[in-house]
Amino acid sequence: MKVAGLGFRQDVTLASLREALAAAGGADGLAAMATVSDKADAEPLKQLARECGLPIKAIPADVLASIETPMQSKLVTEKFGTGSVAEAAALAAAGPRARLIATRAVSQDRTATAAIAEGDGP
Template structure:
């Protein structure tokens, strides 16, 4: 399974979410699902992106998950180094690995990363 984890700031434009997902997919292949924090997964823009792409959207807890990249601000706020990377890993489950480290959108409003596992989520 290939999951794109997405983190974003309040008020992010939908086009920013589309763009950062495209950038990650260009490096890691097409996403089979999206994942983010529960409060982000409830956001209408992220739900719209998932619907446009016909992808499931998984709300996941990320606190305590180790990530390849690390933001001190995100660590203090969410208990992990990268929301995007941790969300992708959490949604994939055990044995997941990051295949595309977080990419930040040009406007700085969103990040996206990709993780993969051999497992299929049900």
Template sequence: MIVAGVGLRHSVKADEIVALVEQALEHASLARDDLTKLATVEALSILPAFTEAARRLDVPVTPVAQDALSASAPHVRTKSARSIAAHGVGSVAEAAALAAAGPHPRLILERITSASATCALARPETGP
């Protein structure tokens, strides 16, 4: 199970999100079929560009509640001042990916960026 966490501006287009997620998967040497969820903070998960990107990627929209995002904050590697000011976490993409990956998540790709979005990948830890 691979979760793509996405941070986005309200002006982002679905094409940009899809391209960024595909780029993230490529960086992590993963296939598009490995992707199982597209996650972001609850307030952004209803934006048309985000829901359209999930539809195009053929994965469910996974809204992440603010408390779950905050709980993942100590485990993010990127520290963006803008993200901290807006959402209380260093990276919405990393925190959303970690929160949506389930128990014992592991970040497999730190946040990458495009003009209006960020993306990070996580999965549940397997094995000891």
């Protein structure tokens, strides 16, 4: 099961989310998209999920905080307790033995990040 994790700022656009996902490897073969719970209802994310025909998995912030990620953002660590929301969300949603197959990719405007993990599922 492959899952794309997405992290993004409140003012993100659909185009920025698309760009980050494409930079991480694209939507082909994905089973779902994942992000932190409080952002799962963001309209640009819902639009992208509809375009790709994928469900959105909302991951609680405390779950993300328990996941170590290769990429480390000081700002993200201070706010969420993990180095990358995109990487942590992808890993959490892909299952307990998940591994990253694409580390965090960032949109040019720096408002969106995406990472892809593969695992056995929840």
